[in-house]
Amino acid sequence: MADAVLRVRDLHAGYGDFRVLQGVSMEVAAGEVVALLGANGVGKTTLNRALSGLLRPSQGAITFCGRPIAGIDHAAIVRAGLVHVPEGRRIFPNLSVRDNLLLGCYVRGGATRAQSLARVLESFPRLAARLRQAAGSLSGGEQQMLAIGRGLMARPVLLILDEPSLGLSPKLVEEMFALILRLRAEGLSILLVEQNVVQSLAVAARAYVMEHGRIVMQGAADVLAGDARLRAAYLGL
Amino acid sequence: MTALLLPAIVGGLLTGGVYALVALGLTLIYGVLHIVNFAHGALLMAAMFGAWLLAAKLGLDPLLALPLLTAAMFAVGWALYRFVIGPVSRGQDRAILLATLGVAVVIDNGALMLFTGDSRTIETPYALAMLQAGPLLLPEAKLIAFVCALLLAALLWAFMALTDTGRAIRAVAREPEGAMLVGIRPQRMFALAYGIGTACLGAAACLLLPSFYVSPQVGESFVLIAFTIVVLGGMGSFPGALVGGLLVGVTENLGGLYLGESLGPICVPLLFIAVLLLRPTGLFGAAR
Incomplete structure (x- = not known):
């Protein structure tokens, strides 16, 4: 290959x-x-x-x-x-959904952040409705979506x-x-x-x-x- | 007596603001590293001697020295974690605790050696000045300290809530492995948190110096109050440290007013016990 x-x-x-x-x-x-x-x-x-x-x-x-x-x-x-969305999600329960997503592009810096966030929220409308909520208060399914959304924020290959x-x-x-x-x-x-x-x-x-x-x-x-x-x-x- | 009540409350709030700043540093370090920083009192004392040296030897006013000393104490705290506490602990909480205790012993005895056990003080033009506000006479030094302490607390809150580094520090506090997966290096955040917690002491030292004596033992009295505030407010809680600081300041003053110099100091421990009986996690502590 x-x-x-x-x-x-x-x-x-x-x-x-x-x-x-x-x-x-x-x-x-x-x-x-x-x-x-x-x-x-x-x-x-x-x-x-x-x-x-x-x-x-x-x-x-x-x-x-x-x-x-x-x-x-x-x-x-x-x-x-190379971005790893781990078993058990490992989201940040004490941070808001928005802060979790923003930290997803921690290594990318601010330049493409707004664009990445808009794109991820488009894929996960349920997260968009809960941006200010603490991530720990989400349901299991929503937490999994958040973990993947956070991974996508890094613009992985x-x-x-x-x-x-x-x-x-x-x-x-x-x-x-x-x-x-x-x-x-x-x-x-x-x-x-x-x-x-x-x-x-x-x-x-x-x-x-x-x-x-x-x-x-x-x-x-x-x-x-x-x-x-x-x-x-x-x-x- | 009621004529004295309002001034006592206001005076307590003013002192409480600076207590809160000392407690904020302690609660930040606890919240992120999950250890009680035994070096907190010693570092506050060292910072107060730093401010005293700048004032007594170079004639630099503590308020002007504040940015300088805050930055210097950040560097001291960061370096302590990076080169002493971090390497010694190898990630074990118990070892971090002992490392901070060791640092405290070294600083305390170093200060005794350099400065002997004498108390020192400085003269500032505003140390004894009073500001008339309606029926109240406010000590200027404490008023300035209060305003500066609250401003710094607000600045710290904004940093933790609104910047990437602040978010990363909060993320590492609860989920270090998740943080690594987004590319955060936990050890860097621990060193930063320890540095910021220590920087609070640099600022607090400059605000305290005009109204308090400095001696190698000065840290102990403040750190005992700070521990009380942190537990009372809820360990690791920012609003808890702030409200707890103000509450302890007021309680201390009211105790002095109603029970006198010798019996007054029991009021803070009594408040502490009462809060813990009713809310074991502290005022703003999350139930675990």
């Missing part, structure tokens, strides 16, 4: 002596939605933390837009356009969405996937980590399956969706 936005080669990372990632290699192309599947505890979140600079990898290479970023400062990674549909009602899950389709149509590259296998494969072009800190399967989403092994392991079919 010549035009890969993100390229990960033989990545190892962990916490102290506990090695979680044991040689992960993967790619995301420009404008591509890639699903990262796997059970709890296989290292998906650890991979995301290593990609976004929250965790320093012990070995391996990460290239983002042609630049090596493994182990560099998390702020520089955000500035380069690649957005990592970690379990965006977790804990949402079926209707909101549907809205979430509709949003991912919209972002895909706008040309954003997305790495989507999900428990919701069927819907993830429906919006993704390709997918990786992780087990025990390694990629064990990869391929086109529609092929994987029909794969007997995957269906048995994750869909109980």
